[in-house]
Every structure is written in C-alpha cells, then in structure tokens.
Amino acid sequence: MPIKDYFKILGVAEGADEAAIxxxxxxxxxxYHPDANPNNKEAEEKFKEISEAYEVLTNKEKRSKYEQLKDAQSRGFDFSQYAGKGQGARNAGGQDFSEMFGDIFSGRGGSKAGGFEDLFDMFFDQGPKRGFSQTEYAQEGKGAKGEDVNVRIEIPFALAMEGGETIVKVPRAxxxxxxxGTGAExxxxxxxxxxxxxxxxMQFSQGGFVVNKTCPRCGGKGxxxxxxxxxxxxxxxxxxxxxxxxxxxxxxxEGEKIRIKxxxxxxxxxxxxxxxxxxFKVEKSDTFERRGDDIYFSAQVNMATAILGGHMQVPTPEGNIEIKVPAGIQSGTSIKMTAHGAKNIKTGKKGNFYVKVEVETPKAESEEEKELVRKLAKVKKWEI
Ligand SMILES: [Zn+2]
Ligand SMILES: [Zn+2]
Structure with a gap:
C-alpha cells in the first residue's frame, strides 16, 4: 500500500509552501475540470486526484500527518498489512503500529485527537469498515481466527449464587x-x-493510498x-x-458473560x-432479591421479639443462620450482615446480606389479651 505522492500529483516540490500549491x-x-472535459474518464480521475492532494496539503493538520506517514514509508515501514482490514486490523495490528510510532504521533493507538485512530480514519476515508461484513473479513483473512459465538443460558437463582457446572448447546458454523465449504455443487x-x-x-484508490480490498464479485474466493x-x-x-x-x-x-477460549x-x-x-440470564428468586452484589430478604418478627429483642433464624443463600434482633427494633429497619451477599465474579468480593424486619401486629382475640394490652398502654401512657 504505497502512499500517493501528493506533491508529485500537484507538480510541486516536496515542502512547497501554500502559495505554490x-x-x-x-x-x-x-x-482537468469536468466542465472542460466532458465524458473524459481520465480527466475526471485526474481532477479527483488533484483535488484530494490539494485538500490534504492545504490543511495544516492533514498535511502534517500525511508528511509523517510519508516519512515513515521512506524509512521502510510497510503499510500493506494494514490495508483493507479495517476495524479488525486495528484491533489485531493497531497496537504494534502505534507502539512503533509512539514517538511520531502525539496520541497512543486508539486515543482521540491526533492519535492513530484519527490518522487511520483520515487516509482511509471510505474505509473498509463500511460495507464489509463480518463474513467477508473472515474470508479475507484466511488462516485467521474463527468467529466468536455467543450463547445465552438461563440458570436458577441458587445455581448462580453457588456456582457450579452445566452443559450448554452451542451452534457452531x-x-x-x-x-x-466451497459453496459449489x-x-x-x-x-x-x-x-x-x-x-x-482488488486494488482500490482510497484517500492517499492504494489499498487491497476483498473482491466484490467473488467475495474473496477468487x-x-x-x-x-x-x-x-x-x-x-x-x-x-x-x-x-x-x-x-x-x-x-444477570447479563454477565464468560469466555471459553x-x-x-x-x-x-x-x-x-x-x-x-x-x-447468563438468572431466574428471579421468590425468597431473595439481588441488587448489585447485595442480597435482600424480608423477615417477619413478632411483637415480643421486636420489643424485647432476641434471636431468629433467617435463610441465606449459604444456608440458615441465626441473627440477633436488637430490643426495640422498628418495623422497616434493615439488619446488615457484612459479606454474606453474592460474590462478585470480577473482584471476588462478597456483597452484604440485608434482613428487612417487618413487625407483625397481633390481633387481640380474647378478653385476656385485650386486658394485657390495655395494661401495657396504661404503663406506657399511650392514648387509646
Ligand atoms: Zn454446500
Ligand atoms: Zn474476484
């Protein structure tokens, strides 16, 4: 992929100033203007070429980048491996490229403003990232890695919490x-x-370069x-x-994914x-609610425990545990159990487990019960 010589195209010396250009x-x-050359394909091409050269060389930023590339080429850098591969090449080869040219380009590969990405986009204006499908990339890079496959599976809440093993059916091409694989009968x-x-x-002229792109007629098969x-x-x-x-x-x-190489x-x-x-898609639980890595559970507490305090058994994804209910707990209060929540697969840290307490208000069924509550109300000076 040799870089076009814009100076030569415009018939000026390298380093010519704007006035000369x-x-x-x-x-x-x-x-070469099309008006002066009706139906002349050659003149039309020539006109496009000089317009392009003029556009780059009279724009300070574009000219500076163009000259850097040209300089790189004169020092023996071969751009051909970056041609015609678009996005894929940038991911696969872009890093090496930007490392090599780290001293020339202000930004590192992939960074904005003056980086490799900008530069690449500019000279590959109608670049292969438009109009080329994934399959064409794959065919183009024979010997390359096959396509990735995505599958979604739904697992029960408990299995997601504990982890384990399962078998997935993977449709593969x-x-x-x-x-x-030839497509021919x-x-x-x-x-x-x-x-x-x-x-x-096939070779196409693109920006300042001649690039190789997959043949549109045979799709790269030849x-x-x-x-x-x-x-x-x-x-x-x-x-x-x-x-x-x-x-x-x-x-x-829910929504997290793992890669199997x-x-x-x-x-x-x-x-x-x-x-x-x-x-992964994770089924909802009837018992627990997950928010981030924290798990929430609602527990009913009777009035005596709420007033006097005590202990209660609560289920957690790790099994039942006994928790202490402080005396005088209000309905709606949450008791936090640090690091008893769900494990974060990235950090390995566990979230918290929260028991939301709901105090049950009892119904006074007998005269004896009513009398006891009235006694309590009298001591507490409650108005009833
Ligand atoms: Zn077939
Ligand atoms: Zn072909």
Whole structure:
C-alpha cells in the first residue's frame, strides 16, 4: 500500500509552501475540470486526484500527518498489512503500529485527537469498515481466527449464587459437508473470477493510498461457480450443535458473560477456533432479591421479639443462620450482615446480606389479651 505522492500529483516540490500549491492547483484544475472535459474518464480521475492532494496539503493538520506517514514509508515501514482490514486490523495490528510510532504521533493507538485512530480514519476515508461484513473479513483473512459465538443460558437463582457446572448447546458454523465449504455443487464448473483474476482482492484508490480490498464479485474466493451447492445454497456453511460443559462462576449475575477460549466457529480457512461467550440470564428468586452484589430478604418478627429483642433464624443463600434482633427494633429497619451477599465474579468480593424486619401486629382475640394490652398502654401512657 504505497502512499500517493501528493506533491508529485500537484507538480510541486516536496515542502512547497501554500502559495505554490494553490497556484499549481488552479492551473491543473482548469485543465482537468469536468466542465472542460466532458465524458473524459481520465480527466475526471485526474481532477479527483488533484483535488484530494490539494485538500490534504492545504490543511495544516492533514498535511502534517500525511508528511509523517510519508516519512515513515521512506524509512521502510510497510503499510500493506494494514490495508483493507479495517476495524479488525486495528484491533489485531493497531497496537504494534502505534507502539512503533509512539514517538511520531502525539496520541497512543486508539486515543482521540491526533492519535492513530484519527490518522487511520483520515487516509482511509471510505474505509473498509463500511460495507464489509463480518463474513467477508473472515474470508479475507484466511488462516485467521474463527468467529466468536455467543450463547445465552438461563440458570436458577441458587445455581448462580453457588456456582457450579452445566452443559450448554452451542451452534457452531462449520463447512458444509456436501461442498466442503466451497459453496459449489459437486461437479459444478468452477472458474476463475473475472474481476480479480483469482486473487480474491482488488486494488482500490482510497484517500492517499492504494489499498487491497476483498473482491466484490467473488467475495474473496477468487472463483465463481456455475451451480451452487444444493445443500447450503452457496454459502458453504453448515451448522453443528456442540454440547460443552461450562463452569458457572460463583455469584454470576444477570447479563454477565464468560469466555471459553477456542470453542467458537472454525471454517476451513481458519487456523484457530474463535471463542465462545456464554451470557447468563438468572431466574428471579421468590425468597431473595439481588441488587448489585447485595442480597435482600424480608423477615417477619413478632411483637415480643421486636420489643424485647432476641434471636431468629433467617435463610441465606449459604444456608440458615441465626441473627440477633436488637430490643426495640422498628418495623422497616434493615439488619446488615457484612459479606454474606453474592460474590462478585470480577473482584471476588462478597456483597452484604440485608434482613428487612417487618413487625407483625397481633390481633387481640380474647378478653385476656385485650386486658394485657390495655395494661401495657396504661404503663406506657399511650392514648387509646
Ligand atoms: Zn454446500
Ligand atoms: Zn474476484
């Protein structure tokens, strides 16, 4: 992916000042303007090229970045591995790139304002991140890692709290067995793609570069066929269901996911399996309520215990435990039990367990009971 020489395109010396660039551009623009050259494809291309060169070289920021790239190229840096891969290349190779150029670019790779990301976007303006599907990326990078697979599973509240094991059914993309992943019906004529002559990629001019992109006609296969596979209708893809035993981390909560390496998709052009992501959905509990890593439980306390204090048994996800009820507790008060909540799968720390006390008001059924309450009211000077 050699960088275009904008100075040469405008017919000016390297390092030319803005006045010289403007002057040269005006002359060339007059010569190649579409109005002056109706139906002339070559002139049209030339006009686009000089406009682009002019736009970059007369913009201080763009020019500075362009010159940095050009300088990098003259020192032997090969940009070709970054061409035509868009987002994927940035994730996979972007880091090395930015590390190498950390001294040139003010921002580190991926950072905003002046960083690698900006620079990349600028010169890959109509970049491959638009209009290229995930499958095309995969086909383009033959030998790359397979696609990741996501599955969702729903587990009971108690299992999420304790952790454990379960088996998940994972639908994985594999090569169609009828056509062995080619998409061609056995016996069909396979001919070289006319557009890319079998290369699977084509060169496109983009921003300041000539980049290789997946051939739009054959989708990167390099060949076209007369009859598509009757089983997969040309996709070359089939599906298998794998049963995979997974470990459920203790304390996993709704929406959290775990990664299981190398259990994702693998097609014939992949060297390595993608990863499997298992996303958990946790059933609600009738007994407990989880908020973050804290667990809430509502307990009924009789009036005598509320007034005099005492002990009570409460269920927790770890089993029953006895808690102390302080004398004179008010209805609605919560008793906190530190670190008896749910375990956070990232930090390994446990949340708290809260017992929300609800004091039961008894009904006075007999005359004796009523008399006792009246006595208490008299001592307490309650108005009734
Ligand atoms: Zn097939
Ligand atoms: Zn092609």
């Amino acid at each position: 403007k002057k040269s551009f005006r002359n060339l623009a007059k010569k 594999i090569d169609c067995d009828r056509c062995r 056995p016996g069909a004529q396979v001919s070289q793609c006319e557009a890319c002559h079998g290369a699977g990629t 060949s076209t066929i007369t009859d598509y596979c009757h089983q997969c209708h040309g996709s070359g893809e089939s599906q298998e269901i794998r049963k995979i035993r997974i470990h459920i981390p203790e304390g996993v909560k 190398n259990e994702g998709n693998m097609r014939s052009w992949n060297k390595e399996r993608g990863d499997l992501y298992v996303v």
